[in-house]
Amino acid sequence: MFKTPTGEEIFVIDGHTHFWDASPENQRNIHGKQFIECFYAYHKALSPKEQLWPLPQFEKYSAEQMYNDLFVDGPDDMAIVQSTYLTEFYKNGFNTIDRNAEMAKKYKDRFIVNGSFDPREGERALEYIHFMKETFGIKGVKLYTAEWKGESRGWKLNDPWAYRCFELCEKLGITNIHVHKGPTIIPLDKDAFDVHDVDHAATDFQGLNFIIEHCGLPRLDDFCWIAVQETNVLGGLAVALPFIHSRPRYFAEVISELLFWVGEDKILFGSDYAIWTPRWLVEKFWAFELPEDIKQERGVDLTQDIKRKILGLNAARLYGVDIESQKAKLNKHAVRVAAE
Amino acid sequence: MDTFLRDEEKVAEIWERLGQVTDPELDEPVTDLGFIENVAVDRDGGVDVEFRLPTYWCSANFAFLMADDMRLSLSTLPWVREVRPQLQDHMVAAEINHGVRHRQSFSEALKGFGSADTLDNLREKFRRKAFERRQEAVILALRAAGYDDGAICGMSLASLDLADLSRTEGAYQMPRYRALLQERGLAAGKAFVTYNGRTIEPHELAAYLQRLRAVRINMEFNSALCRGLLDARYKDLNQAGATHGCASECAATCSPHMSGPLALQA
Numbered sequence: 001m002f003k004t005p006t007g008e009e010i011f012v013i014d015g016h017t018h019f020w021d022a023s024p025e026n027q028r029n030i031h032g033k034q035f036i037e038c039f040y041a042y043h044k045a046l047s048p049k050e051q052l053w054p055l056p057q058f059e060k061y062s063a064e065q066m067y068n069d070l071f072v073d074g075p076d077d078m079a080i081v082q083s084t085y086l087t088e089f090y091k092n093g094f095n096t097i098d099r100n101a102e103m104a105k106k107y108k109d110r111f112i113v114n115g116s117f118d119p120r121e122g123e124r125a126l127e128y129i130h131f132m133k134e135t136f137g138i139k140g141v142k143l144y145t146a147e148w149k150g151e152s153r154g155w156k157l158n159d160p161w162a163y164r165c166f167e168l169c170e171k172l173g174i175t176n177i178h179v180h181k182g183p184t185i186i187p188l189d190k191d192a193f194d195v196h197d198v199d200h201a202a203t204d205f206q207g208l209n210f211i212i213e214h215c216g217l218p219r220l221d222d223f224c225w226i227a228v229q230e231t232n233v234l235g236g237l238a239v240a241l242p243f244i245h246s247r248p249r250y251f252a253e254v255i256s257e258l259l260f261w262v263g264e265d266k267i268l269f270g271s272d273y274a275i276w277t278p279r280w281l282v283e284k285f286w287a288f289e290l291p292e293d294i295k296q297e298r299g300v301d302l303t304q305d306i307k308r309k310i311l312g313l314n315a316a317r318l319y320g321v322d323i324e325s326q327k328a329k330l331n332k333h334a335v336r337v338a339a340e
Numbered sequence: 341m342d343t344f345l346r347d348e349e350k351v352a353e354i355w356e357r358l359g360q361v362t363d364p365e366l367d368e369p370v371t372d373l374g375f376i377e378n379v380a381v382d383r384d385g386g387v388d389v390e391f392r393l394p395t396y397w398c399s400a401n402f403a404f405l406m407a408d409d410m411r412l413s414l415s416t417l418p419w420v421r422e423v424r425p426q427l428q429d430h431m432v433a434a435e436i437n438h439g440v441r442h443r444q445s446f447s448e449a450l451k452g453f454g455s456a457d458t459l460d461n462l463r464e465k466f467r468r469k470a471f472e473r474r475q476e477a478v479i480l481a482l483r484a485a486g487y488d489d490g491a492i493c494g495m496s497l498a499s500l501d502l503a504d505l506s507r508t509e510g511a512y513q514m515p516r517y518r519a520l521l522q523e524r525g526l527a528a529g530k531a532f533v534t535y536n537g538r539t540i541e542p543h544e545l546a547a548y549l550q551r552l553r554a555v556r557i558n559m560e561f562n563s564a565l566c567r568g569l570l571d572a573r574y575k576d577l578n579q580a581g582a583t584h585g586c587a588s589e590c591a592a593t594c595s596p597h598m599s600g601p602l603a604l605q606a
Contacts, residue, residue: 038395038397038569041394045569045572046568217562217565219558221554250564254557261554
């Protein structure tokens, strides 16, 4: 729970978190090493100095630390934890759904665990979607279209097998499709960042929500155009939001573009934990105001109502979280823990 | 062959030429971005250009385009016999360095990775974005100088050349915008047309600029991100020297066109 300086309680759903193991023991090869070091560069480049972690801690952290950073020291009420396999880089995977679900089990009602699939596996991808639904009850997945696999150098959301997977997702109520475009996964030789396939899939699957992580960056402009046309295309704020500290002007420009083109109901807060921790992000975001000239030029504002939506209400809508009953549940756990 | 140039002069010429090579995605010179690590010349007209990118994973296609553009740009110097761009710390550094040195296409250079694509479409896509970003800066400078939309849309390139854009982003972008107009055979007509050469009517200009704004903001944001990542990746190795690129600390105060971020070390 985030308490504003005036005492208001804001319900926060962190739309993008990870529980990874990128320790040297788990790295399979140089790619595994370079992958986490790239994440670490994001961490170093955009975090306030006092928030910097040493590399070994960043490579692998405990469930207790994650819980503390998100919910005790941090302002999150709930967090969506994404699954990323990368088994070609990491012996036991980077953060598989099994690892995430195991962690989430300890902290009742805190985590929404998302799955992942690769449509290039054909029938096996369909079987895996069934498995994830039955075993973990997933409502969402995170997809990496730029990932290499065997001979393939990536895939598109409008590939025939991707459509088969989406049909199944729709049928099973797995309605939230988080999509990661490009950076930090080996890019394919065409254009790893191209977002135009989102357009086709979103048109053809009106029952699904497509949440484009990092709001399509480095293709914010292309993404905005698609999100204007498709009501079921949303943007995740990870990577853009930390600029609020080091480059507030750039953050103001990006968020004003998103508000103008994409709209206040379709933007989700995400810390991208453990690249960044949510406390400073939420504090700065709540305190942030758009510069007057940007407000005027773009004709948008970042009001407190809009901030509430971005911090939690939008994600609650997507994931069917009833905020009042969720608060009651979390309070009950807190009382029980206090009594023990 | 010009044997009168001293090595320092040759190196200076190399840097000057490298200043014309851009990162296609950011439309900024690789020298401003801090990508060039070292330049060296040998007695036989060979040139080594060591460069590095913000991450190990930066797109192979963009890395290849930059290396190949370096080769093309430097090869036109009369004393240069061979250009050897040397990308470092990158997932396909060996393939790109070998391929560019031997004048292979992208798909030949990366055939071990199953690449079958040419980079023409990609190059075109980013040519368009560069055109739009440069154009927007010039238009905004004119608007700030008091020109109305009718005057801007009706302006010829010759009269634009006479406009005073001093000390604005538009002044920096003006010759770069002009160069792209020329390249596309659009220099004879109106100063402001779409990338495909279509006239922009005054009543369309506001909506047109809204789209261009998103192009610029995206590029500026990416540039800041790339500079920050490059700095985070290499800062520890360069503690002794001045910081290069835009470290996150220098925040909004530093200009996107800082020049010569790395000292000439050759």
